[in-house]
Amino acid sequence: MSSSIKKLVSVPWLHNNIRNVKVLDCSWYLPFLKRDVKGEFLSAHIPGAQFFDIDGIKDQSKADLPHMLPPPEFFGSSMDKFGISNDDHIVVYDTMGVGPACRVFWTFHAMGHSKVSVLNGGLPAWAVQKYSTEKGEPNVNPNKEKYTAHPISNLVCSYTEVVKNIGQLKGSDGKEGMQIVDARPHNRFTGAAPEFRPGLSSGHMPYAFNVPFTEVTEAVDLKNPQVQTLKPAKDIRNIFTHAGVDLNRPIITSCGSGVTASVLYFALLNAGVSQSNLTLYDGSWTEYALNPYSEIVKDVN
Incomplete structure (x- = not known):
């Protein structure tokens, strides 16, 4: 870059x-x-x-x-x-x-x-x-x-690569493999709220972390709340760390369909994370949850 x-x-x-x-x-x-x-x-x-x-x-x-x-x-x-x-x-x-x-x-x-x-x-x-x-x-x-x-192929992650990575995470109790960070709202991530696409399950991938994309932006001018800007690098790093993400390990960003996962990719770059440690799951949750063989975790009954 x-x-x-x-x-x-x-x-x-x-x-x-x-x-x-x-x-x-x-x-x-x-x-x-x-x-x-x-x-x-x-x-x-x-x-x-x-x-x-x-x-x-x-x-x-x-x-x-x-x-x-x-x-x-x-x-x-x-x-x-x-x-x-x-x-x-x-x-x-x-x-x-x-x-x-x-x-x-x-x-x-x-x-x-x-x-x-x-x-x-x-x-x-x-x-x-x-x-x-x-x-x-x-x-x-x-x-x-x-x-x-x-x-640049390593900036894009496929379904097959995500499933293989989940296997590494499960086999090491999350200690090995790339961390998965999901940008969807928390209630869709936990399974408490439905997905927008009819028939698509909500929930999340095993061992995934949740950092809703709205957490990395802010309205700094209260008179103009419609102007959302990126938060400072220090704040972004704190947000990811608080969510459990190790910023020194590789990260896969994901979301509903690949758009807001890019907000996390951009935020992480601005927070000083190396591009070589980042990739984006292009198909994201839509592709993952559409596959009947995918393992889906729900944090609610």
């Missing part, structure tokens, strides 16, 4: 450097919320930004899994349409503050593109600081040179 590229950038920084970066709006919400994120983008976005459709730029062959990592060639052709080159510095943002943009941040990392940053506070922070926005589709100059992805 390039040491000169900030993982987290502020609104003033982006405003001052906007001509030197490519900006992507990566807003996404759970389907039951019925948000028209593309329509919202067309109504107001950061000048020059393009819309990265998390549900569109994905592995189209896996219908049961909503937004798996796209094949490298498809990702590359999508970047060509955006006019994004391998050398560009990308800034991603969303309308939650620090949320789905982290999924796209991780996607770029998984594709070998380290020059990517997340806008702290996202579009709400941009609006609160009264910077201008644009409407409609942006003007795009497609690439003259083809974008080539260079996937």
